[in-house]
Amino acid sequence: MSSETAVSLAGARRALEAATPAGAAGHRPVAGSVHSWDLSTGVDGPGIRFVPFLAGCPLACLYCHNPDTWKMRDGKRVLAGDLVAEAAKYQAFIRAAGGGATLSGGEPLLQPVFAGELLHRFKHELGLHTALDTSGYLGARATDALLRDTDLVLLDIKSWDPALYKRLTGRHLRPTLDFARRLARLDKEVWVRFVLVPGLTDDPANIEGVASFAASLGNVSRVDVLPFHKLGAAKWERLGLDFTLRDTPIPTAPEVAAARGIFAEHGLSAV
Template identity: 80%
Template sequence: MAVLLGTDIPVGPPAGSVHSWDLSTGVDGPGTRFVTFLAGCPLNCLYCHNPDTIKMRNGKRTGADEVLAEAAKYTTFIRASGGGATVSGGEPLLQPVFAGELFHRFKHELGLHTALDTSGFLGARATDALLADVDLVLLDIKSWDRELYRKVTGRQLDPTLDFARRLADLGKEVWVRFVLVPGLTDPAENVAGVASFAASLGNVSRVDVLPFHKLGAAKYEALGQDFALADTPSPTPDQVAATRAVFARHGLNAI
């Protein structure tokens, strides 16, 4: 059986490596969401709070039918809340065929609002057909400074910016996400750079300033890995408010 380039998922009946799924409210798109977390991520973010999702082999091979059957249990409740279905990770675009199948079926079989949660690094893998079935993109822009972006993620920034511009050209609604890490992502020029770029796109309806936290520290310990930011404090409420104010001064709705 053929294998999809860059993954270990065979091409055949729609299936993928799924880490888990859950219901969430307010953080993965509007309303109550059925969130499918796919396993595997090409980034190695210093502040990752789900290190157990980075390797694709840590997921379970799961068919799209199984995911849809689980989501269908909650559709009445989800619709009543103005929610939908989000595909997250890991990085969903590491498994673009499977992610695309989920989006298509969430939207057309269950009638749910759909959201893609992505770093944008693999945005080139998102076909126009996949994006046609996505109502909202939650786009993580982790830094504006390119050297800092590489330090934070181990990867280059440009693919994310290219994907952001493509989404703008398509008129696709975007929520930008920016993780505020004291002593790392908080330099004024870095925040202003992200804000200026987001404001230039014209399709960013919201910016989530996400305070760094260490809730995933126990996962690193369980995996026998060091947590690089174990001694880094969470930002204060004043620091978060000041960062939101930068985005607001650029005309963005910062939450």
């Protein structure tokens, strides 16, 4: 099933929830903007995952493979209950496979009320392991309640060099680091994600900085070193955007192994 899968919603359920007063039956008619949803394996948390891609992102990463998720207005308005009902169709299969639900995007914390509602209902109604895929830039919007309903945070630390981070994303690094420290204080499990881009993020000193910081937190159970790819280049072109990394090479297997080795030297499990 592709991440372009249309969000299939039951009209009768939509009408019923929209007509239900806030707080009735313990639910609120919370809606948000959703780009699509998918079922994934391995890259969005443990096991088989139900993954809603929320629309809207404050970053504009040079290597983003889903630039079509950047704007909230381009998503579909979806009631939380409809998305939970969609996940419920796969509930038994997901639980048997040791999986769960992961909120991705875009940036889920651009819609913190909607994200919090989904995480709460995935966890408490469906009994699913929950994960939040975030850059951490909007970490201050994550309430303590939202984080209590989150079992795992997939935290993208795109660079240790603040100037390079700004060049890559258009934003500042500090909010991500502040959020990472907050998650450490809460002892919330984190998988760090680091995209290896030749000529940009692959400087050993840059990787060393991310690795040292991640190791210092004490709550990072895994690091995903993700090789840069160009699978989203066609989307950039279709949207009339300039994909400036079109000539950037894909990292070789030895380069990826070397990056993983730096994380491993700091006692981190890198894959």
